[in-house]
Amino acid sequence: MAAVNSVTDSGAGCPAIILVEPQLGENIGMAARAMANFGLSELRLVAPRDGWPNPAAVAAAAGATALLDKAKVYPSTAAAVADLHCVLATSARSRGQMKRVLAPDAAMADLALRSRAGQGTGILFGRERTGLENDDISLCDALVTFPVDPAFASLNLAQAVLLVGYEWTRASRGLALPFEANPATPPASRASLIGLFEHLEAELEAAAFYPPDKKPVMARNMRDMFHRMGPTEQDVRTWRGAIRALAELRRTRKA
Amino acid sequence: MAAVNSVTDSGAGCPAIILVEPQLGENIGMAARAMANFGLSELRLVAPRDGWPNPAAVAAAAGATALLDKAKVYPSTAAAVADLHCVLATSARSRGQMKRVLAPDAAMADLALRSRAGQGTGILFGRERTGLENDDISLCDALVTFPVDPAFASLNLAQAVLLVGYEWTRASRGLALPFEANPATPPASRASLIGLFEHLEAELEAAAFYPPDKKPVMARNMRDMFHRMGPTEQDVRTWRGAIRALAELRRTRKA
Numbered sequence: 001m002a003a004v005n006s007v008t009d010s011g012a013g014c015p016a017i018i019l020v021e022p023q024l025g026e027n028i029g030m031a032a033r034a035m036a037n038f039g040l041s042e043l044r045l046v047a048p049r050d051g052w053p054n055p056a057a058v059a060a061a062a063g064a065t066a067l068l069d070k071a072k073v074y075p076s077t078a079a080a081v082a083d084l085h086c087v088l089a090t091s092a093r094s095r096g097q098m099k100r101v102l103a104p105d106a107a108m109a110d111l112a113l114r115s116r117a118g119q120g121t122g123i124l125f126g127r128e129r130t131g132l133e134n135d136d137i138s139l140c141d142a143l144v145t146f147p148v149d150p151a152f153a154s155l156n157l158a159q160a161v162l163l164v165g166y167e168w169t170r171a172s173r174g175l176a177l178p179f180e181a182n183p184a185t186p187p188a189s190r191a192s193l194i195g196l197f198e199h200l201e202a203e204l205e206a207a208a209f210y211p212p213d214k215k216p217v218m219a220r221n222m223r224d225m226f227h228r229m230g231p232t233e234q235d236v237r238t239w240r241g242a243i244r245a246l247a248e249l250r251r252t253r254k255a
Numbered sequence: 256m257a258a259v260n261s262v263t264d265s266g267a268g269c270p271a272i273i274l275v276e277p278q279l280g281e282n283i284g285m286a287a288r289a290m291a292n293f294g295l296s297e298l299r300l301v302a303p304r305d306g307w308p309n310p311a312a313v314a315a316a317a318g319a320t321a322l323l324d325k326a327k328v329y330p331s332t333a334a335a336v337a338d339l340h341c342v343l344a345t346s347a348r349s350r351g352q353m354k355r356v357l358a359p360d361a362a363m364a365d366l367a368l369r370s371r372a373g374q375g376t377g378i379l380f381g382r383e384r385t386g387l388e389n390d391d392i393s394l395c396d397a398l399v400t401f402p403v404d405p406a407f408a409s410l411n412l413a414q415a416v417l418l419v420g421y422e423w424t425r426a427s428r429g430l431a432l433p434f435e436a437n438p439a440t441p442p443a444s445r446a447s448l449i450g451l452f453e454h455l456e457a458e459l460e461a462a463a464f465y466p467p468d469k470k471p472v473m474a475r476n477m478r479d480m481f482h483r484m485g486p487t488e489q490d491v492r493t494w495r496g497a498i499r500a501l502a503e504l505r506r507t508r509k510a
Binding site: 033034036037038039062063064092093094098099100101103145146147148149150151152153154155156158159162163166169170173176177178179180181232235 | 288289291292293294317318319347348349353354355356358400401402403404405406407408409410411413414417418421424425428431432433434435436487490
């Protein structure tokens with residue numbers, strides 16, 4: 001897993017998300033929110049239908065407004081990609097042009113390498129209803145498409161941006177999760193586990209739990225259950241207390 | 256890449272998406288749409304706030320209404336998971352419980368294996384504002400969380416469902432894209448390419464293009480450019496025509 005890349009972290013060096021003639025401000029805002037979820041920070045808009053800035057975008061961005069404030073507006077797709085070195089086009093269908101077709105993970109792995117080499121990269125997303133035009137596609141190095149069910153292939157704009165952002169995070173930063181399993185108590189040492197097993201098995205033997213000759217296999221099976229459980233030191237203490245309590249109860253009842 | 260799994264295709268055998276006390280019908284509908292995008296078909300609702308059916312869900316589902324019609328409603332999370340063998344809980348934060356924490360790809364790889372073995376599986380998604388409660392989490396085998404930017408970690412419900420669906424598709428069906436690169440003409444054979452190279456180099460030599468002693472290295476560089484281009488048979492014909500046209504023009508101008 002790659003170390004966190006400081007260039008990526010600051011947002012410089014991540015691919016530009018380029019929305020070509022987006023129609024609804026709400027979709028622009030939701031796309032910005034999806035970008036922010038995965039650390040993408042550069043939004044470019046080509047001739048947004050309802051002008052810019054757009055209050056509907058702000059309302060839908062759920063707080064990702066810094067990203068909207070920084071968005072740049074361009075009159076044409078060619079102008080929006082002029083400073084970039086590699087541009088991909090998202091598309092839900094084959095376009096008749098001889099372009100490589102990449103899945104999102106392969107596409108973002110390629111952009112992450114280029115970004116580390118200092119290249120400017122970007123991804124085009126088309127109009128909500130009609131997608132990208134052939135002249136937009138012609139400006140691009142390759143197509144990106146999503147492994148959707150062909151019977152229900154329509155992803156909305158923000159969802160397409162979300163999947164690209166998710167794969168960008170995986171490609172550029174590894175799969176750093178926001179939290180790990182609770183580290184409050186460490187996993188039990190093998191010695192603690194063996195102590196627990198011997199305690200349990202001695203008490204079960206005293207309780208005549210094992211049928212004749214069955215103890216070895218039954219004990220191994222119960223040890224396997226505990227290993228699958230992956231107990232912590234605290235868990236071992238809890239079980240030893242529970243075994244003591246049950247054994248004590250049994251002795252009291254017999255007395 | 257795994258062959259398409261007919262069990263998965265029919266929707267039987269995919270994990271149930273279980274929304275616990277969802278508040279807005281719109282979010283239920285958008286979650287259904289995201290499920291349909293990635294071939295998930297079993298939606299379960301635990302005590303939806305506004306009752307069921309819900310017209311707002313239908314409006315937001317963008318056509319994924321069969322999935323809403325089939326949705327089952329349960330009075331409690333325990334009832335919704337009773338028939339399942341493995342249940343995961345999505346969570347944006349550590350919950351203080353000793354649960355394994357899985358990234359979406361690892362989580363769906365595990366569920367795909369269990370599904371192939373005939374186990375019933377499901378994934379819990381919490382209320383929009385407050386997520387899952389500790390008693391919901393306690394019903395689950397492990398947590399799933401997303402590699403979001405901790406500074407902007409809030410994924411909406413449908414987006415979380417979308418990422419789970421995307422990884423389910425990857426794990427259960429491989430990364431089958433809805434279309435491939437345009438296969439209209441096959442890639443050029445090596446013989447066609449060598450014919451093109453020799454034609455081009457002969458004409459460039461006749462045009463005195465190569466400085467003295469530079470032909471071998473310049474020819475290799477140009478051959479490399481064509482190899483990077485990955486031309487088709489049709490592309491080779493186009494280039495040979497262009498070279499003929501330019502060479503003819505040069506001869507005409509000299510005459």
